Amino acid sequence: MERRVIYLVGVAGNPNYGDELIARTWLSYLAEHHPDDDVWFDTPHPGPASTLLAGEHPRLHVTDTMWRLRDLGEQLGDVRATMLRSLADPGHAPWWTAGIDVLRSADVVHVVGGGFLNDLWPANLAIVAGAGWLAQNRGARVALTGAGLSPLSGTYRSDVVNDLAAFDVVDVRDDRSLALLSEQSTPSPDARRTADDVFLSDPYSNIDGATADRFDVGIVLQDDLVQIDKDAIRTFIREQVEVWGTAPDRIAFVECIPRIDATSPAAIGADWPGAQFYSFQHLWSHGFPAGSHQRWISTRFHPHLIAASVGARGIAISVHPDYYATKHRSLVDLGSGWEIADSELVHPESLTVGTLAERAKGLRHAKLDLARTIYGVPRDPAPAPRAAGITPAQRRLRTIATLLPRDLSR
Secondary structure, three states: OOHHHEEEEEOOOOOOOOHHHHHHHHHHHHHHHHHOOEEEEEEOOOOHHHHOOOOOOOOOOEEHHHHHHHHHHHHHHHHHHHHHHHHHOHHOOOHHHHHHHHHHOOEEEEEOOOOOOOOHHHHHHHHHHHHHHHHHHOOEEEEEEEEOOOOOOHHHHHHHHHOOOOOOOEEOOOOHHHHHOOOOOOOOOOOEEEOHHHOOOOHHHOHHHHHHHOOOOOOEOOOOOOOOOHHHHHHHHHHHHHHOOOHHEEEEEOOOOOOOOOHHHHHOOOOOOOOEEEOHHHHHOOEEEOOOEEEEEOOOHHHHHHHHHHOOOEEEEEEOOOOOHHHHHHHHOOOOOOEEEEOOOOOOOOOOOHHHHHHHHHHHHHHHHHHHHHHHOOOOOOOOOOOOOOHHHHHHHHHHHHHHHHHOOO
């Protein structure tokens, strides 16, 4: 049976917990349903990604070809044109000809979800142009899923709409992104809105319940992309936790991006002797420590998604009105029940348990249908469900063990 070449494009490896989780989610799906295909993951951070994602698919290769072409385009002053010219004539970028050949041979090209395709990082939009070229000129089946395209304006939006018209599957994670694709005079792509790509996985497969039992209030506070007063955010968090009356040793800070999410908590945590801290690596190795008994305050999107999906109450702080407001609002619209605090940082009177935990199953079914639309019906029956209680780290070790020679894996 001839192996397909499946080519994923994302931004895993920074590391950023949400981006890593999206990559793991798709690789886990492919490992379960399409284990015999060759899978390439193209990311701007191939070294860290190759170690973080090791064992997630038995035929995984990690590269950075499309991102190198993006970088070359920035150097030459026209990212989109450089991407298209290099794909049409690999000699234009001879340093990466071997990688371009793999890309041009792909049967499926899939730009996975996240919030990296918008005005904040306009050079990244060349990825969409390149994928569209592969659909038109190489016959690849091309998909975009779980994308957060807001904010997207002007020429950038026009180019994205035109490029996406060549895609076989276009899926976004929020209503604003869907509207951006239809607010054009040119024909818009046949797009749908499901939700973030993480909903493809069972919410509880990403949970570290044992750690969640150790605390009652979780805090995720970032130090990047913040457009409101940072001192005001810290004061807001201190005041809110004091209202809740939580004992310091039942408070935990959670890090999604190493260092960046540990800067502000260091200052706040000084007021709470005994407060806990869980690093990105802990999350990646053991799962996200969320439980229905908790209350959360998070500036980041994926902690909101995961905690609300298991019934936790919370407050989402929108630190960037043109970016995070749309992301957090999409989860509230899906029933997270969380309150959103904008730049005015008004304390909510109360918190309610939302319905996202109940809706997560339906959202997962929609994502599974989307996956089958992209990759087809699995060739072989799906294996038996994984045993309950196995951590992501244990799953990776089991997969790696199957790839070792028998006498070394005993």
